[in-house]
Amino acid sequence: MPRPALRRVLVLDDFGGIAAGAADWSGLPAEFLRAPVPDAERVARLAEADALVLIRERSAVPASLIEQLPSLRLVVTAGMRNRVLDLEACTARGVAVCGTDSQASPTVELTWGLILALARQIPWQEARLRQGEWQMGAGLGLEGATLGVAGLGRIGAGVAAIAHAFGMRLLAWSPNMTAEVAAAAGATLTDKPGLFRGADIVSLHLGLGASTRGIVGAAELALMRPGALLVNTARGPLVDKAALIAALESGHLGGAAIDTHEPEPMEAEDPIRRAPNTILTPHLGYVTQQNARRYFEGATACLRAWNAGLPLPRPLNDAARDSQGTLP
Structure with a gap:
């Protein structure tokens, strides 16, 4: 009918x-x-x-x-x-x-906005300036630094392409990634421990499912270099939130930028709001x-x-x- x-x-x-x-x-x-x-x-x-x-x-x-x-x-x-x-x-x-x-390009663009903001400490330096203070500390230069990309789909591959323009070294990993896929993006394939151990900045671009929920936990964060940075514009539950907060509060992790959360909108009392050295955005990747x-x-x-x-x-x-x- x-x-x-x-x-x-x-x-x-x-x-x-x-x-x-x-x-x-x-x-x-x-x-x-x-x-x-x-x-x-x-x-x-x-x-x-x-x-x-x-x-x-x-x-x-x-x-x-x-x-x-x-x-x-x-x-x-x-x-x-x-x-x-x-x-x-x-x-x-x-x-x-x-x-x-x-x-895919809007999420790629936001990812790089967050990487730059974290690496150069833009939010905290700007806040100090508004409070009448001047520069303090030094940010991370991207040239020669290592970016670890977890996932090389449309968004991850786009993020990797821009890393080359900054003169960065690239590591790549995902559960099913091949050396050919990594090489096509100009990256070196590694395993999961190698990605977190070897990168100055890790950017997550994995899909969320039963096998990837909590795929970044205390063990992976502990492998990261002291002061290393984590960016998540994929899905919030990829990362164990309690482990992330602990790594930030201990000072082991230099900072984290997070665009995706669970639930959304973020709850008013979500403890990540109080974690130090974080940039939190309200799922702007595709907006x-x-x-x-x-x-x-x-x-x-x-x-x-x-x-x-x-x-x-x-x-x-x-x-x-x-x-x-x-x-x-």
Whole structure:
């Protein structure tokens, strides 16, 4: 049977209020939710929505939630992967799922912003200046220093490419990395202990899963050189938070820059807020004007294709690959 037109589209977790202005939503029954919906209210708040637009992985949509949303017909997620959306449950329920285009370069850029800020102590030197003080201590120069890159996907490879412009040495590791992949990025393949032992700065670019959660713990941090730096623009739970705080408080680790956290938004009493020598950013890696346009222009294109009975762009499951424009 023909697709019914969408009656209520919810755009979840639009923390920065950027979705409405990043694309043309005219004619679409879209509502933009700026704050996360509390777990206890999620079923009631989402029950009448027939389409959800997810901004990356800000809100989990597990099978237990999908089963309680009888009106849901379509989910659009920013990007082409979403580890907190149960794709199998959507498929089983006949809920179509589509993705959107995205860029890797914004996270690469932020990673280098954090590396430079840590290495040259920019936040702390700037704070001293504002307090009427002058320079104190010396930062780390990047030329000749060693960058350890954990993961050489689109983002990790982009970070590695820029390291060469600074004249840095490169080490690379991930659980499944080959010497050929490392060599293509101009890096030397090493094992995990070798990466943490040999780098002045370690930058994390691994996906999060059961095998990588807590993959950086007390043992890895202890291997790092005194004063070495850690940057995480991948996923917060890759690092054992308690071990990281202990390494910072002891002075063994020179500093850490962290863009990703669990949960998000970060809790007010999260102990990482009080850890010394940290730069904390609110998951800004992919948040640029250009990426927002890609996300939400892609989302509106999918919503309009649904209403027009056309094939859905960037399908992620069989329900979305229905070329005839009918419900399964």
